[in-house]
Amino acid sequence: MKFPKPHTLKQISDLLECQFVGDENFPVLGMNEIHVVEAGDIVFVDHPKYYDKALESAATIVLINKEVTCPEGKALLISDDPFRDFNKLTQHFKPFVSSSASISPSAKIGKNTIIQPNCFIGNNVTIGDHCLIHSNVSIYDDAVIGNHVTIHAGTVLGASAFYYKNRPEGFDQLKSGGRVIIKDHVDIGALCTIDKGVTGDTIIGEGSKLDNQIQVGHDTVIGKKCLIASQVGIAGCVVVEDEVTIWGQVGITSGITIGKKAVISAQSGVSKSLEGNKSYFGTPADDFRSKYKEIASIRMIPEILEKLKIK
Numbered sequence: 001m002k003f004p005k006p007h008t009l010k011q012i013s014d015l016l017e018c019q020f021v022g023d024e025n026f027p028v029l030g031m032n033e034i035h036v037v038e039a040g041d042i043v044f045v046d047h048p049k050y051y052d053k054a055l056e057s058a059a060t061i062v063l064i065n066k067e068v069t070c071p072e073g074k075a076l077l078i079s080d081d082p083f084r085d086f087n088k089l090t091q092h093f094k095p096f097v098s099s100s101a102s103i104s105p106s107a108k109i110g111k112n113t114i115i116q117p118n119c120f121i122g123n124n125v126t127i128g129d130h131c132l133i134h135s136n137v138s139i140y141d142d143a144v145i146g147n148h149v150t151i152h153a154g155t156v157l158g159a160s161a162f163y164y165k166n167r168p169e170g171f172d173q174l175k176s177g178g179r180v181i182i183k184d185h186v187d188i189g190a191l192c193t194i195d196k197g198v199t200g201d202t203i204i205g206e207g208s209k210l211d212n213q214i215q216v217g218h219d220t221v222i223g224k225k226c227l228i229a230s231q232v233g234i235a236g237c238v239v240v241e242d243e244v245t246i247w248g249q250v251g252i253t254s255g256i257t258i259g260k261k262a263v264i265s266a267q268s269g270v271s272k273s274l275e276g277n278k279s280y281f282g283t284p285a286d287d288f289r290s291k292y293k294e295i296a297s298i299r300m301i302p303e304i305l306e307k308l309k310i311k
Helices: 009-016 048-055 082-093 288-299 301-307
Strands: 002-008 019-021 027-031 041-045 061-064 075-078 156-159 164-167 170-173 179-182 193-195 201-204 279-281
Touching: 002 009, 009 019, 009 027, 009 061, 009 075, 009 082, 027 082, 041 048, 041 082, 048 061, 061 082, 082 170, 156 179, 193 201, 279 288, 288 301
Parallel strands: 027 041, 041 061, 061 075, 156 193, 179 201
Antiparallel strands: 002 027, 019 075, 164 170
C-alpha cells in the first residue's frame, strides 16, 4: 500500500509516538507485508525469530520492538508493539468510511454493465465495461473489477484478512487496507468469498473461472486461465500460476506456489509448493500416479498378511 504522498521518518514516528533510528527526513512511501515490500515501504516485525528476515528484506523502514543495528540505507521505527502500530498506520491511511448508499457515489461503473438489485458497491470501487453483477453481491471499498466480468449472487469481494495476534486478553486482528483486483473475462460463481490484501492486492487473473463457494485468502494471486471448482479453500499469500486446474474441496495452505498448468484432484490437501505441468492427488498432495500406487499398495496389506498368516 502506497501512501497518498511521501512522508518523512519523523512524520511517521510522530504519528506513532515512537522513537526512530535514521535521518529524520528519510523518505517513507508506503507500508507492506514482508512478501511484497519494496524500497520506501515500512515492514513490521515483533519476534526475534524474524528480525533478520525483516532487516534484510526490500523494505527500507523496519517497525521493530527492539533497537538493533540498522542496516546501511535503512531506517528503524522503535515500537513497544509493532503489530498495534502497523494497525494504527492502516487505520490512518486507509480509514473505514461508511457508505450511505448501496452504490457509493465514488464508485465508477463502466458502460453496458448490469448491476442487479440488492448489491452493495463500496467507496472508490471501479467496475469495467460489459460486466454482470448478480443480486446480493457485496464489493467492498477500493476493489477493481475489469471488463466482461460476471459475478454471481451472494459473492463477497474484499472482506478482511483472517490474520490475528494472540494476546492474553484475546485475539487482535491485523487491519486490512489492501484491495481485490479482478482482471478481464473472469467468472466468479455464487457465494464465493475473496478477501482483500492486508496492504497489497488479492488478484484473480484474466480469463480465470471460479465455481461456487470458493474461499480465496488475503494477498493470494491467481494467474490467467485457471479453473477452480466448488468448495476449494485457498489460504493467504498463495501464488497460483497460469492455467492451473483445482478440483473440488481442495485445501491449500498459505505462502506456497502452485506451478503453471498443475492439476490438483478433488479433496487433496496441499501443504507445500507444487511444480507445474504435473497432476497431484491426496493429503499431502503428491504426484497423481505415485499416490494411486501408494493407495493400491495399502489395499494389498490385508491380503499379504493373510498369506503370511499374521492375524
